[in-house]
Amino acid sequence: MSRSPQQRTPAVNRRSTPGRRQFLKFAAAGGAAVVLSSAQGAAWAAPAAGRTRSYVLVVDGCRPDEITSALTPRLAGLRAAGTNFPAARSLPVMETIPNHVMMMTGVRPDRSGVPANAIFDRAGGVVRDLDRPTDLHFPTLLDRLQGRGLTTGSVLSKKYLYGIFGTRASYRWEPQPLLPVTGHAPDAATMDALLAMVGGPDPDFVFTNLGDIDRVGHSDLTGTTLRAAREAALADTDVQVGRFIDHLKGTGKWDSSVVMVLADHSMDWSLPSNVISIDLILQSRPELQSNVKIAQNGGADLLYWTGAEADRASGLAAVEQLVAAHEGVLAVNRPADLRLGAEAGDLVAYCRAGWRFSDPYVASNPIPGNHGHPATEPIPFFISGGSPLVVPGSVSSEPARTVDAAPTIGDIYGLTAPDGGYDGTSRSSALRL
Amino acid sequence: MPDGVLLWTRVTPTPESLPGSGAGPDVSVRWEVSADPAFTKVVARGTAATGPGRDHTVKVIATRLAPGASYWYRFILGQEISPVGRTRTAPAAGAPVDRLKFGVVSCANWQAGYFSSYRHLAARGDLDAVLHLGDYLYEYGPGEYQARDVVVRPHDPAHEMTQLAHYRRRHAQYKTDADLQALHAAAPFIVTWDDHESANDAWKGGAENHTEGAEGAWSGRFAAAHQAYAEWMPVRYEPGGQMYRRLDFGSLASLSMLDLRSYRDQQAANGTDPSISSTARTITGAAQMDWLLGNLKSTGPQWKLVGNPVMIAPVRVPSTLSTAELAGVQKLMGGTSISGVPYNVDQWDGYEADRNRVVRHLRDNAVKDAVFLTGDIHSGWACDIPADPASYPATGDSVAAELVCTSVTSDNLDDILNVPPRTGSVAVENAIKAANPHVKYLDFDSHGYSVLDVTAAGVRMDWYVLAERTSASSGSALSTSFNVQAGTGKVTPGQGGLQ
Numbered sequence: 001m002s003r004s005p006q007q008r009t010p011a012v013n014r015r016s017t018p019g020r021r022q023f024l025k026f027a028a029a030g031g032a033a034v035v036l037s038s039a040q041g042a043a044w045a046a047p048a049a050g051r052t053r054s055y056v057l058v059v060d061g062c063r064p065d066e067i068t069s070a071l072t073p074r075l076a077g078l079r080a081a082g083t084n085f086p087a088a089r090s091l092p093v094m095e096t097i098p099n100h101v102m103m104m105t106g107v108r109p110d111r112s113g114v115p116a117n118a119i120f121d122r123a124g125g126v127v128r129d130l131d132r133p134t135d136l137h138f139p140t141l142l143d144r145l146q147g148r149g150l151t152t153g154s155v156l157s158k159k160y161l162y163g164i165f166g167t168r169a170s171y172r173w174e175p176q177p178l179l180p181v182t183g184h185a186p187d188a189a190t191m192d193a194l195l196a197m198v199g200g201p202d203p204d205f206v207f208t209n210l211g212d213i214d215r216v217g218h219s220d221l222t223g224t225t226l227r228a229a230r231e232a233a234l235a236d237t238d239v240q241v242g243r244f245i246d247h248l249k250g251t252g253k254w255d256s257s258v259v260m261v262l263a264d265h266s267m268d269w270s271l272p273s274n275v276i277s278i279d280l281i282l283q284s285r286p287e288l289q290s291n292v293k294i295a296q297n298g299g300a301d302l303l304y305w306t307g308a309e310a311d312r313a314s315g316l317a318a319v320e321q322l323v324a325a326h327e328g329v330l331a332v333n334r335p336a337d338l339r340l341g342a343e344a345g346d347l348v349a350y351c352r353a354g355w356r357f358s359d360p361y362v363a364s365n366p367i368p369g370n371h372g373h374p375a376t377e378p379i380p381f382f383i384s385g386g387s388p389l390v391v392p393g394s395v396s397s398e399p400a401r402t403v404d405a406a407p408t409i410g411d412i413y414g415l416t417a418p419d420g421g422y423d424g425t426s427r428s429s430a431l432r433l
Numbered sequence: 434m435p436d437g438v439l440l441w442t443r444v445t446p447t448p449e450s451l452p453g454s455g456a457g458p459d460v461s462v463r464w465e466v467s468a469d470p471a472f473t474k475v476v477a478r479g480t481a482a483t484g485p486g487r488d489h490t491v492k493v494i495a496t497r498l499a500p501g502a503s504y505w506y507r508f509i510l511g512q513e514i515s516p517v518g519r520t521r522t523a524p525a526a527g528a529p530v531d532r533l534k535f536g537v538v539s540c541a542n543w544q545a546g547y548f549s550s551y552r553h554l555a556a557r558g559d560l561d562a563v564l565h566l567g568d569y570l571y572e573y574g575p576g577e578y579q580a581r582d583v584v585v586r587p588h589d590p591a592h593e594m595t596q597l598a599h600y601r602r603r604h605a606q607y608k609t610d611a612d613l614q615a616l617h618a619a620a621p622f623i624v625t626w627d628d629h630e631s632a633n634d635a636w637k638g639g640a641e642n643h644t645e646g647a648e649g650a651w652s653g654r655f656a657a658a659h660q661a662y663a664e665w666m667p668v669r670y671e672p673g674g675q676m677y678r679r680l681d682f683g684s685l686a687s688l689s690m691l692d693l694r695s696y697r698d699q700q701a702a703n704g705t706d707p708s709i710s711s712t713a714r715t716i717t718g719a720a721q722m723d724w725l726l727g728n729l730k731s732t733g734p735q736w737k738l739v740g741n742p743v744m745i746a747p748v749r750v751p752s753t754l755s756t757a758e759l760a761g762v763q764k765l766m767g768g769t770s771i772s773g774v775p776y777n778v779d780q781w782d783g784y785e786a787d788r789n790r791v792v793r794h795l796r797d798n799a800v801k802d803a804v805f806l807t808g809d810i811h812s813g814w815a816c817d818i819p820a821d822p823a824s825y826p827a828t829g830d831s832v833a834a835e836l837v838c839t840s841v842t843s844d845n846l847d848d849i850l851n852v853p854p855r856t857g858s859v860a861v862e863n864a865i866k867a868a869n870p871h872v873k874y875l876d877f878d879s880h881g882y883s884v885l886d887v888t889a890a891g892v893r894m895d896w897y898v899l900a901e902r903t904s905a906s907s908g909s910a911l912s913t914s915f916n917v918q919a920g921t922g923k924v925t926p927g928q929g930g931l932q
Contacts, residue, residue: 376799397734399731
């Protein structure tokens with residue numbers, strides 16, 4: 001189905017309110033329908049004029065060097081028009097869920113409870129994704145702004161992101177249609193939803209994740225032979241971003257809009273031969289293997305000691321020594337040193353560039369495109385838009401991080417820091433506040 | 434430093450207090466630092482003792498100055514007042530910095546011509562500092578190394594320097610050059626040594642241009658060279674200390690100045706010697722390598738500049754050169770002429786394990802914005818540093834950039850081939866670029882200097898070339914520019930530059 005980049009004004013069809021939520025159905029481009037939900041009693045009318053709209057667009061898995069005027073002209077144009085932070089980086093563990101949580105909370109995982117995509121749930125005795133609303137233990141921008149009388153929205157392409165942020169936003173879109181295997185909605189559908197969100201309830205702040213670039217990255221075999229597929233995804237996502245900009249301009253909202261664009265992590269490609277299985281490494285020491293659970297996160301493995309407490313220190317020391325000796329392992333860290341908190345277990349192993357973890361079995365992680373390790377820290381990060389608040393045409397040496405999103409957006413609205421303060425830094429040099 | 438600067442001069446209190454003589458009295462020299470060139474706003478003053486024990490050189494570290502500020506300084510001995518020098522403090526740690534501009538020079542052979550490059554840099558008036566990447570002076574006597582076959586200006590003493598008195602006199606001779614004096618007076622110098630400050634192809638246990646016994650013990654000669662350097666150069670290094678060091682410029686840049694002569698193992702015989710890849714050999718020494726990798730990290734200032742005396746980008750000899758061209762390249766590089774192998778084992782190419790450690794560290798940790806600033810090789814280069822040379826032609830993946838300034842005067846390829854500039858060398862340049870696709874720019878002929886412009890958006894190197902190095906009044910002209918856009922680690926031609 002081809003989609004026109006031209007924006008149509010969404011038609012609105014209010015539905016009855018089931019349970020404690022109310023739903024609104026919008027006709028989107030191409031005749032598809034977009035269903036948004038809100039808390040019961042939330043207003044669907046556009047708020048008063050004279051305010052600042054702000055948007056955080058996450059181009060999931062995008063490397064900063066992939067934004068070029070030739071391949072992604074709309075993103076490159078946005079970057080050039082605002083303030084760019086070329087030294088920006090993702091934070092441990094360089095995975096989707098923890099970095100989206102850091103963006104919205106402004107705090108590190110040892111305070112939010114969300115250190116990785118996958119953890120070993122000691123209570124449940126299973127390795128699982130952190131995709132439950134109760135996994136997130138810290139207030140987010142999505143709910144804190146509502147306390148200031150503002151409205152917020154979430155348009156998140158990945159099912160697990162929708163899962164963890166749940167109903168925190170005033171308005172939210174449940175991603176659909178979900179593609180098989182990847183569990184995400186294509187960017188075109190996600191953009192339909194964002195346009196419906198902005199064209200309908202028009203929240204003061206909307207948090208959006210565009211997942212296509214990341215998903216193609218995961219399936220790109222080497223990063224070279226199938227680079228065309230990656231570039232096609234980049235080009236398409238750029239078109240979707242262009243639709244958003246055109247919509248804001250076409251509806252007179254651009255002049256009041258601040259648009260922050262960043263990625264949650266970048267991407268690294270490994271060869272089939274460059275696979276590390278910690279379970280396999282520990283095979284020679286059954287007493288260790290049987291007492292360690294592994295939560296695989298692509299370029300990072302989280303290791304949990306499940307044996308006797310008396311054996312913990314010596315057992316972990318032995319595991320650390322064995323794992324660190326592997327040629328593909330960059331480092332074995334203590335979670336506290338990475339500010340990951342108890343949920344991250346006892347050890348966090350990083351792989352080198354060009355490698356990946358695959359646990360518990362060598363065949364468990366067949367995808368060559370991975371992140372989670374330091375090689376995937378660099379991210380695009382820029383603040384643009386038509387608002388007079390945006391500092392135009394600037395480049396900053398400041399070390400922007402994903403955790404800086406919340407304090408930066410919060411500053412626009414005079415939001416005070418949460419209890420205990422932010423761990424991130426407001427990149428207010430990009431704004432005339 | 435943000436709060437202080439090093440000031441340098443040399444005094445001649447009595448006629449017999451000649452450089453290298455060991456004669457003359459101990460004296461006390463007054464110094465003043467002012468916020469204006471007329472010295473109406475003196476902010477620091479003091480006295481410094483010197484004498485024949487340090488060849489009447491004076492080094493002062495003036496402190497309690499404001500960061501990121503220009504100052505003027507002078508020395509007073511009796512009724513004599515020195516010419517006024519301008520210097521500049523570094524920006525405060527972590528402070529935002531819009532722009533830095535450095536002069537970049539290396540390889541100034543007195544006998545091969547005049548230091549017009551220094552004069553042109555001094556006249557700019559916009560430099561935060563001058564980076565001298567080594568070969569500030571040469572050890573040879575007249576007739577041993579000059580401009581092709583012509584000794585433009587003979588060295589003093591008129592023989593190879595091998596002892597402390599020789600090194601002192603040679604330093605003193607260089608310091609009499611008006612253009613060099615002008616540049617020292619115009620901007621602070623950030624220096625490191627390469628080999629010719631002691632002897633050609635120096636390593637920790639010897640040098641190509643050192644005959645053990647006949648020229649004394651290398652340990653004594655090396656120590657004498659370093660002592661004279663410490664006395665005669667504006668550098669904090671003192672004998673027994675450590676030359677490699679890091680300087681920070683706010684949040685914009687750090688600068689790691691390397692010492693690649695004091696700790697390195699002996700050069701391999703040639704590029705086919707399997708020892709070039711031995712993990713037991715080092716160009717940096719273990720401590721300096723750990724220090725360097727610690728500086729090349731993702732936190733701290735954005736740009737990780739490295740003052741790197743010899744090239745780190747791999748360069749292989751192409752298979753398409755004529756015998757004469759190969760011989761010329763071999764003479765220039767001092768290396769092999771066998772195609773497909775590293776052409777210069779005095780560079781990082783001869784110490785592959787150390788280079789691999791640096792490249793792997795940059796790649797594994799995704800360290801961005803590392804730029805190696807290099808001298809030594811008497812030619813201008815702009816190179817990517819491939820993450821993997823084998824796959825680079827397909828991927829273009831680069832972990833850092835290398836920008837190499839050419840020589841102020843020292844011979845390069847057209848001089849060695851004895852052909853006019855931009856004639857016989859051009860084919861060699863093209864062949865090397867074809868065989869080494871990460872080499873984006875190569876000028877084997879020109880002499881001159883570079884200017885490095887650093888902003889958050891990118892780093893740009895401008896190469897300026899002299900019209901005639903043997904002319905004391907040579908003009909200079911911009912030859913080319915290459916950029917390193919922030920976050921890319923790749924060099925690109927400078928079309929309009931980064932502003």
